[in-house]
Amino acid sequence: MIQWLVFLLFSALAVLSALGVVLLPNPIYVILALLSVLVSVAGIFFVAGAELVGALQLIIYAVAVTVFYVFVLTAVPWEKALKKDSHYRVEGLLSFPLVLLLYLEMLFVFLIGVSVSPKGQFREFIVKFGNTEVVGGILFSKYFLAFELVSLLLLIGMIGAVIIGRKEAQTYDNNTP
Amino acid sequence: MEGLVIWLIVTFVKILVILGIVLGVGAYLTLVERKVAAHIQRRPGPMVVGWHGLLQPLADGLKLLTKEDLFPRYGNRFLYNLALVLALVPATLVFAVIPFGPEFEVFGVKVKPILTDVNIGLLLVFALGSMAVFAIALAGWASNSKYALIGSMRKAGIVISYEVVITFAAMGPLILAGTLSTYHIVQSQIEQGLWYVWLQPIAFVVYMFAMLAETGRVPFDIQEAEAELVTGFTVEYGGMKFGLFPLVEWYIEVLSLSAIAVVLFLGGWSPINIPFLGFVDPLFFLGPLSPFIWFILKVSLLFLFVLWLHWTLPRYRIDQITETAWKVMLPLTLLNILLTAILAPILWR
Numbered sequence: 001m002i003q004w005l006v007f008l009l010f011s012a013l014a015v016l017s018a019l020g021v022v023l024l025p026n027p028i029y030v031i032l033a034l035l036s037v038l039v040s041v042a043g044i045f046f047v048a049g050a051e052l053v054g055a056l057q058l059i060i061y062a063v064a065v066t067v068f069y070v071f072v073l074t075a076v077p078w079e080k081a082l083k084k085d086s087h088y089r090v091e092g093l094l095s096f097p098l099v100l101l102l103y104l105e106m107l108f109v110f111l112i113g114v115s116v117s118p119k120g121q122f123r124e125f126i127v128k129f130g131n132t133e134v135v136g137g138i139l140f141s142k143y144f145l146a147f148e149l150v151s152l153l154l155l156i157g158m159i160g161a162v163i164i165g166r167k168e169a170q171t172y173d174n175n176t177p
Numbered sequence: 178m179e180g181l182v183i184w185l186i187v188t189f190v191k192i193l194v195i196l197g198i199v200l201g202v203g204a205y206l207t208l209v210e211r212k213v214a215a216h217i218q219r220r221p222g223p224m225v226v227g228w229h230g231l232l233q234p235l236a237d238g239l240k241l242l243t244k245e246d247l248f249p250r251y252g253n254r255f256l257y258n259l260a261l262v263l264a265l266v267p268a269t270l271v272f273a274v275i276p277f278g279p280e281f282e283v284f285g286v287k288v289k290p291i292l293t294d295v296n297i298g299l300l301l302v303f304a305l306g307s308m309a310v311f312a313i314a315l316a317g318w319a320s321n322s323k324y325a326l327i328g329s330m331r332k333a334g335i336v337i338s339y340e341v342v343i344t345f346a347a348m349g350p351l352i353l354a355g356t357l358s359t360y361h362i363v364q365s366q367i368e369q370g371l372w373y374v375w376l377q378p379i380a381f382v383v384y385m386f387a388m389l390a391e392t393g394r395v396p397f398d399i400q401e402a403e404a405e406l407v408t409g410f411t412v413e414y415g416g417m418k419f420g421l422f423p424l425v426e427w428y429i430e431v432l433s434l435s436a437i438a439v440v441l442f443l444g445g446w447s448p449i450n451i452p453f454l455g456f457v458d459p460l461f462f463l464g465p466l467s468p469f470i471w472f473i474l475k476v477s478l479l480f481l482f483v484l485w486l487h488w489t490l491p492r493y494r495i496d497q498i499t500e501t502a503w504k505v506m507l508p509l510t511l512l513n514i515l516l517t518a519i520l521a522p523i524l525w526r
Binding site: 027032035051052054055056058059062063066067070071073074131133135 | 197253256259270295296297300302303304305307308311312314315317326329333337340357
């Protein structure tokens with residue numbers, strides 16, 4: 001009962017703020033609405049008993065990703081942030097059927113996944129070992145190759161960022177008299 | 178149904194107690210800070226209002242509340258006020274996962290002195306700690322002032338770099354305890370008869386550095402920098418709105434991070450530890466109250482340590498701060514995780 005109420009609260013908040021992300025004119029408000037979406041999705045995870053996923057949602061999406069948007073936007077002067085003509089209304093209308101199609105496909109895949117996935121098998125593990133241990137166990141046994149590949153990808157991304165961000169020795173030579 | 182009602186009542190009482198303690202103590206810590214600072218500089222400090230200035234926080238609060246509420250022209254009023262909420266709420270929410278003592282029984286109801294013993298408590302601490310960035314960035318942007326913006330950018334840079342460091346520093350105790358729940362970390366320290374600071378000295382020092390940086394204490398108070406930036410991102414705030422930012426940053430966050438440090442490294446509510454042998458409790462005569470006294474004692478010692486540094490050291494430059502974070506602290510914590518991975522199986526045996 002209480003669970004349903006909290007779930008409804010968070011999901012309504014998520015949907016409302018998602019509308020805000022699309023419709024609000026001021027970019028800073030858009031970022032805040034995005035933050036609100038991510039936090040309420042984390043809330044839904046907490047209600048569903050997936051504490052680890054909820055906490056990771058908070059740390060990675062609500063903080064680490066959104067902070068960089070805020071960083072970029074705080075460097076924008078406020079007169080420019082209030083511009084209202086930057087929305088592509090016609091393009092948005094034209095692409096609407098495609099978006100609808102994509103959503104239908106997502107729904108379809110989701111329903112197939114629900115019908116195929118094992119029911120209630122993980123529940124006892126989660127009750128017995130706790131969220132974090134179960135996720136760690138699955139990650140390091142069944143999905144080990146995928147896990148290693150993803151970490152390799154992150155390493156490559158990090159090296160790329162370091163190469164882009166380093167100072168060029170020639171450019172900064174101090175050869176002025 | 179009756180269980181639910183009891184649970185609701187217990188939770189409500191817990192929330193009231195925690196909020197009362199945090200906000201009340203937070204207000205009175207201003208007096209502690211002024212007194213300690215004064216005595217470090219061989220001054221008496223506030224002496225006029227009440228005995229040795231004991232009523233000074235009340236007088237300050239009244240003064241701040243009755244001040245005129247100024248607002249910068251062309252600022253964004255909604256975001257300007259939202260920043261206050263965004264600063265206060267995550268900082269106080271952290272106290273939801275801090276265990277104040279062992280489980281005890283009142284009127285036949287077992288009570289754990291922790292609001293929610295979720296099994297990912299530490300992750301929540303770090304997530305909420307990083308949420309402070311939004312408040313700072315918004316406060317700087319909404320004020321429409323270049324000093325505030327520079328201050329908030331500096332602070333946000335520091336918080337981002339040190340949030341990474343503090344998370345990695347906490348990994349060592351996590352590996353040793355084998356759990357993310359704050360309550361069980363303390364439990365496993367008591368069972369193993371070992372404060373983790375004995376095995377994790379590097380992580381403890383790094384954690385203390387990161388704590389000073391996150392809370393904007395000297396030597397990392399570059400976002401404030403009175404001499405160059407007036408007072409950083411709080412420059413356009415007035416009255417109690419101005420008072421709230423230092424209250425959150427300097428007192429509530431220092432308190433919560435010291436409490437987490439006590440939980441991770443100093444054995445929570447356990448008495449003095451002799452490594453691998455057991456615990457010695459000079460306060461045994463207090464009976465069931467002694468764990469709580471120990472917890473409070475340890476947190477206040479850490480808080481006084483922070484004050485001592487604040488009023489002794491000069492300030493770093495911004496590039497020095499971020500360079501230390503990425504080039505010294507982060508490699509040190511990674512080294513510490515490696516060492517812990519070698520040590521941990523010996524401890525678990």
